Structure formats: structure tokens, C-alpha cells
Amino acid sequence: MRRMAGFTLMEVLLATVLLASGLTLAFVTLHSASIVSRRSEALASRNERMRAVELFLRRRLMGALPLKMGEDKERHMPLLFFGEPQQMRFVADVPDYLGRGGPYVHDINVVQSGAQRQLRIALTMLQSDEAVKEEPSLPSELLADGLHEVHFSYRGWDQSRHQLGPWVATWPSSDQLPVSVAVQIKDDIAQWPTLVVVLLQSNSDGGG
Numbered sequence: 001m002r003r004m005a006g007f008t009l010m011e012v013l014l015a016t017v018l019l020a021s022g023l024t025l026a027f028v029t030l031h032s033a034s035i036v037s038r039r040s041e042a043l044a045s046r047n048e049r050m051r052a053v054e055l056f057l058r059r060r061l062m063g064a065l066p067l068k069m070g071e072d073k074e075r076h077m078p079l080l081f082f083g084e085p086q087q088m089r090f091v092a093d094v095p096d097y098l099g100r101g102g103p104y105v106h107d108i109n110v111v112q113s114g115a116q117r118q119l120r121i122a123l124t125m126l127q128s129d130e131a132v133k134e135e136p137s138l139p140s141e142l143l144a145d146g147l148h149e150v151h152f153s154y155r156g157w158d159q160s161r162h163q164l165g166p167w168v169a170t171w172p173s174s175d176q177l178p179v180s181v182a183v184q185i186k187d188d189i190a191q192w193p194t195l196v197v198v199l200l201q202s203n204s205d206g207g208g
Contacts, residue, residue, distance in 0.1 A: 046189060053119070053144045053185075054195050060106055060121075061181050061197040063092040068129040069105045072174040078129075080203070081178065083154045083171030086110035090177070091126055105131045108143075110150045119143040119150055119185070149186040154178040177202040 068078040069091050082089040087109040094104045107122040122140040124131040151169070156178050158165035164179060171178055179202045185192040 046187070049144060050185075050192055054183075054192075056143065057108070057183055057195060058197050060092055060108075061090075062200050064090045064106075064177055064199045064201065065092055065103060066177050066201055066203040067091040067103055067126065069126055069131055070129070075174060077175045079174050080176060081171060081174060083152060083178065083181070085151055085153075085169045088152050088171075088181070094123060102126075107140075108152075110147075113145060116145065116188075117147045117150055118145045119147060144185070144187075147185060147187050149184070151184045153182045153184070155180045155182070 064081070066080050068080060069089065070079045071077075072079045080090070087107070089105060089107045091103050092106055093102060095101065103126040105124040105126055107124070109120060109122075111118045111120055120140045120142055124133065126132070153167045153169055154171040155167050156165050156171070156173060156176065157163075167182060177199050180196055180198045183195040183197075185195075
């Protein structure tokens with residue numbers, strides 16, 4: 001007797017299992033793709049922020065000027081550059097969109113924010129070798145947050161050896177600009193590439 005066309009119960013069950021497996025695989029694939037997409041977006045955002053911060057710092061430091069911004073009362077000498085592990089101050093010209101143009105004291109410092117750190121900058125107008133508060137005063141600006149570590153270091157010219165000296169955490173010659181400045185930053189993902197900037201108008205003896 002000829003068999004009637006149709007599906008057996010086993011074939012239906014097998015097809016159901018295969019369909020369920022296919023739907024599960026599709027869901028897992030979409031979920032994984034979504035996770036990868038979010039991670040890629042987060043990484044792209046981080047890289048963009050990193051490049052923006054590094055470009056800003058590079059331009060500001062390269063434009064540092066050997067201008068007096070006050071007195072180093074401890075050393076009894078003019079203050080041209082102040083550098084510590086988590087703060088530095090120097091004078092550089094700023095474009096009009098950052099202020100009113102002309103030379104400004106740049107105060108770049110690391111601020112504790114809960115368990116993390118922020119990198120901020122404050123600009124103060126320079127007049128007659130002194131920082132002058134503006135009215136209204138310019139608030140400090142956030143450069144980067146969510147940071148774990150930020151360190152500044154400085155390098156000058158070793159006059160006794162007639163060569164570049166070692167990197168130091170505190171700049172000892174407030175009446176001179178360092179030859180170069182290094183910025184090390186670590187966020188919650190990884191260590192940023194160390195930023196090393198040569199100060200074009202360094203007045204360190206033998207440097208520049």
C-alpha cells in the first residue's frame with residue numbers, strides 16, 4: 001500500500017529542535033555582536049578622548065613662554081615654571097576662544113574625585129609679570145576624568161656634563177623652562193602612551 005505524503009512525529013520533533021537551536025544561535029550571535037559593538041564604541045570613545053587630551057597638552061606645552069609669572073619666594077628668583085608630580089604652571093599664549101587672547105598662566109593639576117582622579121586646567125591672565133584675576137574669573141576646565149594615575153616629570157640640561165639630565169618629579173629651576181615634559185596617565189582600562197613634549201622656547205642652558 002502506498003504511503004501518504006506527510007511528516008512523521010519524529011521528523012516534526014527533529015525540525016522543532018533544529019528550529020529552536022537556530023533561534024538560540026541567532027540570539028547568542030546577536031547578543032555577542034551587541035557586546036562587541038558596545039565595547040568597540042567604548043574603545044573608540046576612549047581613544048578619541050586620549051588623542052584630544054594629548055593634543056591639547058602638547059600644544060599648550062610646546063607654546064610655553066619664558067615669561068615671569070611671579071616670584072619664587074623660597075629661592076628668591078623669578079618664577080617662570082613650576083613643576084611637581086601632579087601640578088605644573090607656566091605661561092603660554094592662548095587663542096581668543098580660550099580667553100581674551102595673549103599670555104595666560106596655565107595651571108594644570110590633578111584633582112582627587114572620589115576613588116578616581118581628574119585632570120584639570122585653570123587659565124589666569126598675565127599682566128606686568130603677575131597673574132591677574134579676571135572678572136568674571138574663568139573656572140577651571142575638565143580635561144579628563146575617571147583616571148587612576150597621573151604623573152608629570154621634567155627634564156633639563158645638565159650643565160656639568162653638557163648633556164640632557166635625568167627625568168625628575170619636581171622641577172628644581174623655577175627661573176628656567178625645562179627642556180621637555182613627560183605626562184603619564186592610566187585610566188580604568190590601561191596605561192596611556194607616555195606623552196613627551198619638547199618645550200620649543202626652553203631657556204635651560206644648552207637646551208632649547
